Amino acid sequence: MENSIRIDKYLWAIRIFKTRSLASQACKAGKIKIDGNNIKASREVKIDDIITIQIGQLSKTIKVKNIIKNRVSAKLAIENYEYLTPAEEYEKLKLQKEMNIEYRDRGSGRPTKKERRIITKLKKEKF
Numbered sequence: 001m002e003n004s005i006r007i008d009k010y011l012w013a014i015r016i017f018k019t020r021s022l023a024s025q026a027c028k029a030g031k032i033k034i035d036g037n038n039i040k041a042s043r044e045v046k047i048d049d050i051i052t053i054q055i056g057q058l059s060k061t062i063k064v065k066n067i068i069k070n071r072v073s074a075k076l077a078i079e080n081y082e083y084l085t086p087a088e089e090y091e092k093l094k095l096q097k098e099m100n101i102e103y104r105d106r107g108s109g110r111p112t113k114k115e116r117r118i119i120t121k122l123k124k125e126k127f
Contacts, residue, residue, distance in 0.1 A: 004044035005067050007032060007051070013068050014077040016053060016060075026053070050084065058093055060085045 005013075008023040011032070017023040024041040026032050031054040032039055045051065045064055053060045061084040068080050104111070111119060 003067065004046045005069060006041065007034075007039060007043045007045045008041040009069070010045050010064070010067070011051075011053070013071045014080050015071070015074055016062075031055070057096060058085075059089055 008020055008027060011017050011023040011026075012020040017026065023032075027039060027041040027043075030038045033052040033054075034043065034045070034049055036052075045067070047064050047067060049064045051062050051064065053062070063082040063084055064080075065082055066080040071077075072080075
């Protein structure tokens with residue numbers, strides 16, 4: 001086994017991202033951090049590195065246990081990293097869903113008249 005591997009290839013191999021290009025795009029967008037620093041897709045990841053991955057509203061934290069070159073099954077992928085994401089992250093996400101917070105994807109534009117009426121109706125029913 002090697003001592004290090006590119007971060008985009010590693011995240012793809014452990015099934016955090018569906019494709020390697022998605023992992024590269026996440027690195028370019030600043031959604032992948034090692035020790036709190038934004039990194040490039042070509043950054044080498046080593047054993048015991050702590051990686052923070054921003055996926056939507058959720059911030060996942062993992063610790064590298066083993067370096068693998070190729071994509072493996074989900075059961076084997078879990079053995080290659082340690083999940084360090086605190087339970088508060090999931091509670092925060094659950095709370096946002098329960099509170100029915102209005103959220104729009106970036107770049108989707110303003111809501112249409114019909115969408116605004118639905119949003120207003122939902123807000124009135126809530127209280």
